[in-house]
Amino acid sequence: MLKREIRRWDLVLLLINNIIGAGIFGLPSKIFNLSGFYSLFALLVCAIIVFVLIFIFAEVASRFNKTGGPYLYTLTAFGKIPAYIIGWLLFITRIAAYAALINLLATYLSYFYPAFLEPSYKFGLIISVTFILTWVNYLGVKNSTTLNNTFAIAKLLPLMVFIIVGLFFINPELINVHQVPPNLSDFSSSVLILIFAFTGFEAVLVNTGEVRNTRRNIPFALITSISFVAIFYGLIQFVSIGTLPGLASSDTPITNAAQIFMGSSGAILITIGAVISIGGTLNAVMLIGSRLPFALSKEDQFPNLFSKLHSKYQTPVYSLLVFSGIALIASLTGSFIYAVSINVISKMIIFLTVCAAMIKLRRKDKGETTYYKLPYGYFFATMGIIASIWLLSSSNLTSLRDVLITIIIGIILFGVFKIFSKRNTK
Numbered sequence: 001m002l003k004r005e006i007r008r009w010d011l012v013l014l015l016i017n018n019i020i021g022a023g024i025f026g027l028p029s030k031i032f033n034l035s036g037f038y039s040l041f042a043l044l045v046c047a048i049i050v051f052v053l054i055f056i057f058a059e060v061a062s063r064f065n066k067t068g069g070p071y072l073y074t075l076t077a078f079g080k081i082p083a084y085i086i087g088w089l090l091f092i093t094r095i096a097a098y099a100a101l102i103n104l105l106a107t108y109l110s111y112f113y114p115a116f117l118e119p120s121y122k123f124g125l126i127i128s129v130t131f132i133l134t135w136v137n138y139l140g141v142k143n144s145t146t147l148n149n150t151f152a153i154a155k156l157l158p159l160m161v162f163i164i165v166g167l168f169f170i171n172p173e174l175i176n177v178h179q180v181p182p183n184l185s186d187f188s189s190s191v192l193i194l195i196f197a198f199t200g201f202e203a204v205l206v207n208t209g210e211v212r213n214t215r216r217n218i219p220f221a222l223i224t225s226i227s228f229v230a231i232f233y234g235l236i237q238f239v240s241i242g243t244l245p246g247l248a249s250s251d252t253p254i255t256n257a258a259q260i261f262m263g264s265s266g267a268i269l270i271t272i273g274a275v276i277s278i279g280g281t282l283n284a285v286m287l288i289g290s291r292l293p294f295a296l297s298k299e300d301q302f303p304n305l306f307s308k309l310h311s312k313y314q315t316p317v318y319s320l321l322v323f324s325g326i327a328l329i330a331s332l333t334g335s336f337i338y339a340v341s342i343n344v345i346s347k348m349i350i351f352l353t354v355c356a357a358m359i360k361l362r363r364k365d366k367g368e369t370t371y372y373k374l375p376y377g378y379f380f381a382t383m384g385i386i387a388s389i390w391l392l393s394s395s396n397l398t399s400l401r402d403v404l405i406t407i408i409i410g411i412i413l414f415g416v417f418k419i420f421s422k423r424n425t426k
Helices: 008-019 027-061 070-078 080-109 119-138 141-169 184-198 201-210 214-243 253-289 292-298 317-333 336-340 343-364 377-393 397-425
Strands: none
Touching (some): 008 141, 008 201, 008 214, 008 253, 027 201, 027 214, 070 343, 080 201, 080 253, 080 317, 080 343, 080 397, 141 214, 201 253, 201 292, 253 317, 343 397
16 A cells, blocks of 8 residues: 555645746746737736636545545546546656656756766756666655656746745836737737646546545645645736746846846846756656556556555656666657647646546435635636636647547557456456
8 A cells, every 4th residue: 555645735736846847937928929918917817717727636636545636536437448548648648747857957957067967967867867867766655746846846946936036126118017918819819828827737646545634635735736826826927027028038047137127146046947947847757657557557557566556665666667668768759849749739638637527426326515615616626627618729730639549559559458457367
């Protein structure tokens, strides 16, 4: 049995660590380019949509105390095949996230040591970091949680300095409240970009089997973390708008803004913050991704080997090693680029499925009231489904095709596993 070492505030920090990644360091310019001053209103609209999803996840997640997250919710509501597809998509997107982030880590470190852009140095970095994170997670969830908490706090400190100092250097002339509102298409695109910046919470719930008092701590952690992230993003956007004249065209807006009001030391501080942010998210991805083969194995959808726990540390060691090995291969070969293209659509499918699962699970209720029950739950679930469909409708056909191909590959592998399982049983 997995150890329940993730406490309430550990879970809050794990969520924050997984949501606030490297994307925030380029986000302000992307949404400002589309919506200008109204990017602040786009943030508000995005926060409302995300809170709808968060409330739904809070109810559904509080019903469970096993490892699996959205995979387990889908399994209970709709059965094994839909659940396997969700679990498979979660696994692939975690691999893609890890590989993309660790390559980005080399790019940021090249600011201090340009040799990290050379293949030999980059490969050495990728292998070393992956080995260290695998070892930390191998030693138990408590060690991984401690490292996660350290990274989460360390990544927030430079950004908090950016916000606090930047507020004293706001140039009122840059805050153009009389700007002509953007067209609906540009405003919607801003909201979509921001939605993706808020995601990551759905993957953290995979680790429910290691969370203490899930029915109380999960709703609290989800609502607390998203509230913090929404305010945090809003303040970063406001400071960026008010301090950086060329915000719309900047590739590194937070670094450029920090250089204006804190000098070169500010730019270095923000770059260090980006490196820490990536490192923290990598550890969170490793912790979450290594539990997915374990969860599928417990339901006889992956080989039984993956559900075996270490006798001392109670970690799913084979599940961890498989995730780590595949993530390392994807990181070194660049094959993650294909997987990144399906990341966004996969998240929308997961959100849509969990919203539908909430409706199905409520209809299965037999007087069960010990979980967190969302007021007007059916209304929120319907709104979540509508929002997910809207987000899916904005996707291009190539990405949709890639998701379909990925699902087919996963089903084929599942079929092969079942055939071999039956042969071994006979």
